[in-house]
């Protein structure tokens with residue numbers, strides 16, 4: 001194929017040139033005497049991304065799933081009750097992981113397309129007067145359905161009920177892209193991964209942990225070894241790791257964190273919203289709907305788009321890939337065949353996104369989906385053209 005393939009799955013995302021170069025280095029000694037001069041400032045700067053002063057951020061060589069496991073296995077004991085809501089494949093998989101760890105999950109099933117049912121959670125916190133619920137799981141951005149949930153509202157519900165449960169957030173497809181405030185929202189474990197907003201290859205679980213979670217780890221009985229916070233704390237304090245770290249990824253992370261901080265997190269969040277809005281305008285112009293049922297659920301990192309009845313999104317994905325060199329996200333599990341997803345997070349700009357919209361549009365038309373030629377592209381273009389940089393969004397990420 002000539003040119004570049006379009007990568008618009010919601011992770012792995014495109015890796016910026018500066019990050020790619022930072023990764024492409026000779027192997028190094030991970031026990032070198034001067035390594036801490038590199039790692040200690042990085043650990044400190046990661047806290048800015050998570051917006052925590054009192055917590056710690058750990059880097060585990062793993063994908064995001066390992067971050068889920070770290071959260072659970074360090075802080076909970078067999079048979080503990082966990083409250084969670086299932087409204088997409090990723091919220092489902094975290095519940096499944098908890099169950100496989102012998103936890104008693106109170107899983108509230110919610111229609112796919114909606115997010116965390118805060119009122120139901122609030123009632124459960126109030127009713128749980130003997131505090132059986134030890135942790136509550138919130139998937140801040142359900143990547144399968146393109147649904148964002150309100151973490152602050154769950155914190156408010158916990159506080160309102162005076163409930164001491166730990167608050168765990170899956171921020172795999174939100175942290176470093178969508179507003180996230182670990183200390184302000186009282187988040188106890190925040191899980192992210194390298195391959196989305198951090199614009200790196202997969203391979204690092206990046207986890208923010210509160211002091212309250214670290215205290216819970218003192219008495220928690222679930223078995224753990226590889227993901228043990230205690231081993232990380234002991235070695236990180238000197239700037240090292242309990243086992244061989246993926247130093248190339250961590251060198252890349254340094255550059256990615258520099259980029260995010262230089263751009264400013266507020267701009268990072270506004271930029272994701274602005275790009276997402278372009279996709280949403282395109283979807284409207286196509287006459288299609290998002291899987292996310294209401295604007296309050298709209299995700300700024302991924303849009304899951306419903307195809308009309310009678311069309312198979314799996315076929316659309318194959319066609320877009322083979323005919324136009326465009327990778328889009330598949331519909332997963334319950335929405336398999338019905339939705340396709342456009343990832344709009346990480347290192348992308350307006351013109352890249354227009355190519356994804358154009359490719360989706362052409363592929364849909366090729367399969368007979370009744371969308372008007374150019375309609376989505378035109379709507380997104382007009383959104384981008386009318387955006388006023390003076391209004392505050394710096395449109396191109398800082399190099």
Ligand SMILES: Cc1ncc(COP(=O)(O)O)c(C=O)c1O
Pocket residue numbers: 011063064065066090139141142143144170171172173193202
């Ligand atoms: C919201 C969310 N949570 C968890 C995961 C699992 O992460 P990983 O595939 O990196 O293990 C993903 C992956 O896409 C995700 O989108």
